[in-house]
Amino acid sequence: MMLRSTQRTADIVSTVPPLRLVFARAFQGGTFKSNPQSRGGPKRSNDRRPSAAGPSSGAPVRRGLPVSASSLYGESSYRQEERPNKGHHPRTTNRQLAKLPIAQPLEPFTDKARHVRHPKSQPFTPQTYPLPKVTAETEALSSPKPFDSFLMIPKLLDLMHQKYGVTGKTTPVQSLSLNHFLPSFPAPARVLLGGETGSGKTLAYLLPLFHHLKTTDPKGLPANIGPFLTPEQRKRNEEILLPRSIVLSPTHELNRQSTAFAKTLCHHVKLSVVGMSDTKFSGVGYRTGPLDVLLGTGNSMRKVLGLDKEWSREEEDANPSWMQRDKRYWNDDSVQRKYAKGKQVLMRNLDRKAFVGVDNVDWVIIDEADVLLGPDFAAETLSILNHIHVTRPSANFVLVTATVPPSLMHLLRTDPLLSSIPFTQLVSPGMHKLPKMLEARFVPRSNSGNLLTDVAHELSRVIAEDGVARRLKGRAGEWVEKSKIIVFCNSDLKVKQLSQILDERGMSNLAWTGDNGVRIRGKNGVLGTFLLSPDSGLKRPPKKEKDVDEVDPILEQVDAEVDAILDAEAAAEAEADEDLSEEERDELLSLLNGGENSGQGNYEVIDGEEMLRQLDETADDDILTPESRLGEREPSSKISNIDVVSTPSASESSEGLLEAKTPRILITTSLLSRGLDFAPSVSTVVLVDKPKDVLDFVHRAGRAGRAGRPGRVVVFGMGDGKDKGKSAGRLGKGVEEVVGQVTTGRLHRRAT
Numbered sequence: 001m002m003l004r005s006t007q008r009t010a011d012i013v014s015t016v017p018p019l020r021l022v023f024a025r026a027f028q029g030g031t032f033k034s035n036p037q038s039r040g041g042p043k044r045s046n047d048r049r050p051s052a053a054g055p056s057s058g059a060p061v062r063r064g065l066p067v068s069a070s071s072l073y074g075e076s077s078y079r080q081e082e083r084p085n086k087g088h089h090p091r092t093t094n095r096q097l098a099k100l101p102i103a104q105p106l107e108p109f110t111d112k113a114r115h116v117r118h119p120k121s122q123p124f125t126p127q128t129y130p131l132p133k134v135t136a137e138t139e140a141l142s143s144p145k146p147f148d149s150f151l152m153i154p155k156l157l158d159l160m161h162q163k164y165g166v167t168g169k170t171t172p173v174q175s176l177s178l179n180h181f182l183p184s185f186p187a188p189a190r191v192l193l194g195g196e197t198g199s200g201k202t203l204a205y206l207l208p209l210f211h212h213l214k215t216t217d218p219k220g221l222p223a224n225i226g227p228f229l230t231p232e233q234r235k236r237n238e239e240i241l242l243p244r245s246i247v248l249s250p251t252h253e254l255n256r257q258s259t260a261f262a263k264t265l266c267h268h269v270k271l272s273v274v275g276m277s278d279t280k281f282s283g284v285g286y287r288t289g290p291l292d293v294l295l296g297t298g299n300s301m302r303k304v305l306g307l308d309k310e311w312s313r314e315e316e317d318a319n320p321s322w323m324q325r326d327k328r329y330w331n332d333d334s335v336q337r338k339y340a341k342g343k344q345v346l347m348r349n350l351d352r353k354a355f356v357g358v359d360n361v362d363w364v365i366i367d368e369a370d371v372l373l374g375p376d377f378a379a380e381t382l383s384i385l386n387h388i389h390v391t392r393p394s395a396n397f398v399l400v401t402a403t404v405p406p407s408l409m410h411l412l413r414t415d416p417l418l419s420s421i422p423f424t425q426l427v428s429p430g431m432h433k434l435p436k437m438l439e440a441r442f443v444p445r446s447n448s449g450n451l452l453t454d455v456a457h458e459l460s461r462v463i464a465e466d467g468v469a470r471r472l473k474g475r476a477g478e479w480v481e482k483s484k485i486i487v488f489c490n491s492d493l494k495v496k497q498l499s500q501i502l503d504e505r506g507m508s509n510l511a512w513t514g515d516n517g518v519r520i521r522g523k524n525g526v527l528g529t530f531l532l533s534p535d536s537g538l539k540r541p542p543k544k545e546k547d548v549d550e551v552d553p554i555l556e557q558v559d560a561e562v563d564a565i566l567d568a569e570a571a572a573e574a575e576a577d578e579d580l581s582e583e584e585r586d587e588l589l590s591l592l593n594g595g596e597n598s599g600q601g602n603y604e605v606i607d608g609e610e611m612l613r614q615l616d617e618t619a620d621d622d623i624l625t626p627e628s629r630l631g632e633r634e635p636s637s638k639i640s641n642i643d644v645v646s647t648p649s650a651s652e653s654s655e656g657l658l659e660a661k662t663p664r665i666l667i668t669t670s671l672l673s674r675g676l677d678f679a680p681s682v683s684t685v686v687l688v689d690k691p692k693d694v695l696d697f698v699h700r701a702g703r704a705g706r707a708g709r710p711g712r713v714v715v716f717g718m719g720d721g722k723d724k725g726k727s728a729g730r731l732g733k734g735v736e737e738v739v740g741q742v743t744t745g746r747l748h749r750r751a752t
């Protein structure tokens with residue numbers, strides 16, 4: 001009897017994974033021994049039928065079963081009628097016992113053993129999901145057209161004419177999007193909008209969004225916004241913010257830039273926009289009632305929607321960023337009264353941990369969808385989509401991306417919500433290609449072995465090269481802004497190390513990492529000097545024109561004042577961008593030459609043409625073009641009057657003089673590789689470390705060469721230098737071939 005009972009216990013223990021684990025662990029140490037043969041034998045361990053041969057016929061023996069184990073399952077765990085012989089078992093004699101095989105000791109419990117018994121499921125091998133073929137129809141739909149070929153509202157059309165001129169044309173991805181959404185579209189929309197970096201995807205989703213928000217007939221509006229509100233709706237309007245559209249971005253920097261751009265456009269078309277510009281969400285806290293567009297990162301959106309249960313009031317209170325911002329005003333008696341109501345709303349919402357209702361949401365735009373629906377963020381993003389879908393099943397979803405990895409396509413086909421309505425893929429023919437005007441340059445590892453010194457050296461060359469080009473253009477009557485460079489590293493530590501090296505060389509730079517103070521305060525700050533201004537090309541709207549749907553003017557004023565203070569702080573961090581004055585230059589020259597009258601200096605002021613001429617004389621004519629000669633030259637011992645090329649010895653003495661200049665070099669990580677629209681002055685992207693994969697490469701490189709402008713990407717530590725100066729055409733081909741097949745893994749050599 002005891003034997004049968006222990007047999008079953010051991011069988012259960014050995015086959016049901018969690019139990020087996022518990023028991024194996026509990027009995028490790030020697031008291032419990034089981035015979036492994038019994039598990040692999042013909043009698044299936046989960047087979048509850050009694051053996052016809054009876055309990056003693058070849059049944060393995062378990063010796064030393066602790067009392068606790070038998071009492072745990074006990075005899076009562078068997079129903080009486082299931083027992084063989086209805087519970088009457090012949091007593092096992094000592095002789096019978098002696099004939100039974102001796103139990104073999106159980107193999108010690110190891111991870112390996114566990115792995116063998118429960119092999120992990122096969123790793124996910126993504127299928128490849130080819131992008132839609134570029135057909136004659138796609139070509140036609142994506143061909144650039146004048147903006148007035150689409151039936152958008154006149155105010156939007158005016159804006160486009162202002163920005164890109166009356167002869168301006170849409171980009172391919174904008175044509176695809178406008179053709180699909182205007183004047184009407186099959187609702188609810190499920191659209192995947194794809195185009196290469198810098199191809200104008202922001203407008204490709206904002207134009208149809210604004211058009212439809214603006215043209216929706218007020219009678220057809222959700223009840224909370226319509227003119228005839230019930231008392232409940234009125235109450236809800238007073239309690240909570242009710243956006244009609246939501247735009248999600250992966251980073252605060254991108255969110256702030258998109259918000260600034262959307263606000264600029266909305267000043268003209270009269271739509272209300274709120275961006276959760278803070279790393280927390282003070283911008284939303286005060287506000288209630290209808291709103292047209294709410295922008296935020298996935299995380300902040302989850303918080304304001306009340307989906308982030310982890311978030312606590314204490315955490316918010318402890319955060320100095322928004323508390324400082326608020327206290328600055330609330331400690332002032334005269335304004336305190338004015339904001340009492342706003343404060344009340346904020347505090348109440350903080351307590352109930354939900355600021356935003358989805359009752360009116362008609363549009364959800366997911367920018368950089370391959371990140372937000374990628375392995376790291378998919379769960380959070382899907383929780384937002386599901387939350388909205390429950391209340392607003394008719395909401396339109398638009399996914400925007402420059403790269404479509406198979407994991408995204410897989411999700412679109414397998415996720416219950418996303419697969420419920422197939423996504424229409426509006427993908428521009430240039431998708432998965434590098435921008436046409438991007439030149440690639442490979443810098444092999446130097447023998448010195450000091451990568452960061454090599455990088456500093458290369459940066460000097462790039463600055464000198466751009467300086468000469470700028471000077472030559474200036475002579476031809478074209479004013480060109482000083483060029484800027486973005487350097488991507490793989491770690492914050494390397495960003496800081498490189499920044500230090502450049503500081504030591506007197507090369508003013510901005511190191512931007514996740515823990516950057518300005519970033520945490522909720523501003524892009526001095527980073528703004530690298531970004532394209534949101535209102536570039538647009539006339540400023542008249543001051544008195546106030547947005548009709550805009551929120552409380554007092555709160556707007558608060559925002560404006562806060563912005564002014566934060567801007568002033570940012571400005572203090574970055575002094576004005578000016579050329580060296582005559583005086584400064586002379587001083588610098590004197591320093592570099594070891595003192596005014598030392599007579600030992602090798603430095604002089606030369607202009608760009610002279611620099612080119614001198615370089616021409618020394619360069620190897622067979623290999624290099626006049627432009628690339630600059631790049632091949634050792635750091636100059638001259639100071640051009642355009643840009644300063646510093647050497648270590650120069651930098652030591654000139655440090656103080658140069659550091660006040662606005663940084664022309666931005667050093668960062670992949671944090672800034674997504675979506676940000678950098679100013680045309682950003683001529684070059686430098687990749688210090690190998691990007692994580694080819695997608696990462698495409699996005700980093702794509703910060704230059706935007707909107708059809710020329711740009712260059714300098715890749716360190718790859719190639720043998722022979723690829724120098726090769727155009728992006730060949731490079732792009734490689735990228736195109738592999739980019740759609742990458743989920744994770746190493747960067748493909750061919751793609752770089």
Ligand SMILES: Nc1ncnc2c1ncn2[C@@H]1O[C@H](COP(=O)(O)OP(=O)(O)OP(=O)(O)O)[C@@H](O)[C@H]1O
Nearest residue numbers: 169170171197198199200201202203402675677707
């Ligand atoms: N029709 C157009 N004509 C000329 N320039 C345009 C047009 N549409 C957009 N641009 C410009 O192209 C630049 C890049 O636009 P945008 O930032 O939207 O690119 P993107 O495709 O979103 O890039 P990324 O993939 O890096 O996010 C912007 O400076 C924008 O002003």
